[in-house]
Amino acid sequence: MHEVELKGIRNDSARAIRLAELNVEFGVSTLLSNYVVEEAVRDRGLKVHGILYDIASGRLRDLGFGTAFQGPPRESFEIVRGNHGMLTFGGGEAKMTIR
Numbered sequence: 001m002h003e004v005e006l007k008g009i010r011n012d013s014a015r016a017i018r019l020a021e022l023n024v025e026f027g028v029s030t031l032l033s034n035y036v037v038e039e040a041v042r043d044r045g046l047k048v049h050g051i052l053y054d055i056a057s058g059r060l061r062d063l064g065f066g067t068a069f070q071g072p073p074r075e076s077f078e079i080v081r082g083n084h085g086m087l088t089f090g091g092g093e094a095k096m097t098i099r
Contacts, residue, residue, distance in 0.1 A: 017052075021063055024050045028065040041067050 002022055009015040028050040031037055040046035050065025 020052055024052055024063055025065050032066070 006015055006019060009018055028048060032041070032048060037046065037048070041048065046067070048066035050063040052061045052063055053059075054061065
């Protein structure tokens with residue numbers, strides 16, 4: 001779907017970052033098209049963030065996708081506030097933790 005754009009990026013690192021951004025955008029779009037998520041956004045104020053984590057710098061970058069932020073992308077350490085569910089995998093099992 002984005003072959004022309006990605007082939008136009010000559011730097012491998014920059015191409016990988018753009019591919020990750022496109023992946024987040026598609027994932028958020030897919031998530032928001034789910035009826036249960038749509039209902040939770042509408043009825044319970046669920047916030048959906050399109051965020052990219054930069055392993056090298058340890059920073060989160062809000063890509064501006066989702067329901068939680070409107071405007072140009074920004075960098076922040078305090079993007080997501082409140083109680084959150086975290087799904088972790090390990091030892092052959094998955095656990096959901098609320099923080």
